[in-house]
Amino acid sequence: MLIDTHSHLHFKKYDEDREAVHERMAEFDIKTITVGTAINTSRDGVAYADEHPDTWAAVGYHPDHVTSDFEDEDEIGASKEPYDIKELENIAKSSKRVIAIGEIGLDYHYFTQEGTMKPGLTIEQAKKEQQKVFLEQAALASKLNKTLIVHARDSVDDMMRITAELRRTDPNLRIVIHGFTETWQTAQTYLDLGCYLGIGGIVTFKPRKTTAPEDTLESIVKKMPLDRLLLETDAPWLAPVPVRGSRNEPAYVRHIAEHVARAKGMEYEEICKVTTKNSQEAFACEF
Numbered sequence: 001m002l003i004d005t006h007s008h009l010h011f012k013k014y015d016e017d018r019e020a021v022h023e024r025m026a027e028f029d030i031k032t033i034t035v036g037t038a039i040n041t042s043r044d045g046v047a048y049a050d051e052h053p054d055t056w057a058a059v060g061y062h063p064d065h066v067t068s069d070f071e072d073e074d075e076i077g078a079s080k081e082p083y084d085i086k087e088l089e090n091i092a093k094s095s096k097r098v099i100a101i102g103e104i105g106l107d108y109h110y111f112t113q114e115g116t117m118k119p120g121l122t123i124e125q126a127k128k129e130q131q132k133v134f135l136e137q138a139a140l141a142s143k144l145n146k147t148l149i150v151h152a153r154d155s156v157d158d159m160m161r162i163t164a165e166l167r168r169t170d171p172n173l174r175i176v177i178h179g180f181t182e183t184w185q186t187a188q189t190y191l192d193l194g195c196y197l198g199i200g201g202i203v204t205f206k207p208r209k210t211t212a213p214e215d216t217l218e219s220i221v222k223k224m225p226l227d228r229l230l231l232e233t234d235a236p237w238l239a240p241v242p243v244r245g246s247r248n249e250p251a252y253v254r255h256i257a258e259h260v261a262r263a264k265g266m267e268y269e270e271i272c273k274v275t276t277k278n279s280q281e282a283f284a285c286e287f
């Protein structure tokens with residue numbers, strides 16, 4: 001068995017061939033957590049997990065939606081339902097299949113581009129607003145004893161500081177850093193704080209020439225302790241080699257597992273076993 005700990009399987013991009021996607025998951029004995037990004041996509045994800053025994057759900061309000069009105073084609077209607085922590089709590093409590101709060105966090109990536117922020121918001125205000133919403137949802141994860149799935153883009157210093165705060169407030173909070181792509185030094189900070197690192201398809205890509213050898217995702221995977229390693233696709237995005245560029249899907253997590261097994265000098269079956277055990281611990285869930 002292999003767990004893809006982060007996908008968006010309930011999104012529209014699978015409407016045409018959902019059955020085939022689930023059949024391929026069954027063929028390779030793969031299960032997944034489908035992740036919400038707004039109120040509507042969280043609610044839909046829970047309904048989806050309720051109907052699919054190979055899928056669990058995470059509910060959360062993504063930082064992009066806090067500070068911009070942008071919605072992906074998979075998220076149509078998201079901006080009609082603004083952030084509402086009470087409603088998120090209701091959704092989180094609506095099913096036993098909800099095992100995490102996420103993806104939530106900080107994303108400063110688009111702040112400098114025109115037209116990607118809500119009108120009248122300064123960059124400083126936008127950062128503060130995202131931090132407030134993140135902290136509220138993290139508190140909800142503590143309250144409900146759910147795992148936290150953290151999204152952090154172009155915000156590493158603030159995220160490390162806030163993660164340290166969260167760890168002080170709740171020593172037992174299970175924290176997953178989703179789609180980890182930072183430096184080895186940052187990895188160590190998160191590992192010291194007891195976080196799990198979610199490793200995705202980027203580990204199969206050729207690193208940028210500007211990346212220091214010790215900071216490539218592959219060398220980080222080699223060095224990091226095995227018991228904090230989680231594998232994830234972030235499907236439909238970021239398909240790994242050898243299917244890079246195509247629509248991603250949970251069954252492709254096996255390509256990531258193969259790559260990580262090679263990097264670690266282990267057998268594929270061994271990586272499956274270890275990362276499944278890690279997933280069970282990270283999400284307090286018997287998949």
Ligand SMILES: [Zn+2]
Nearest residue numbers: 006035103234
């Ligand atoms: Zn995602």
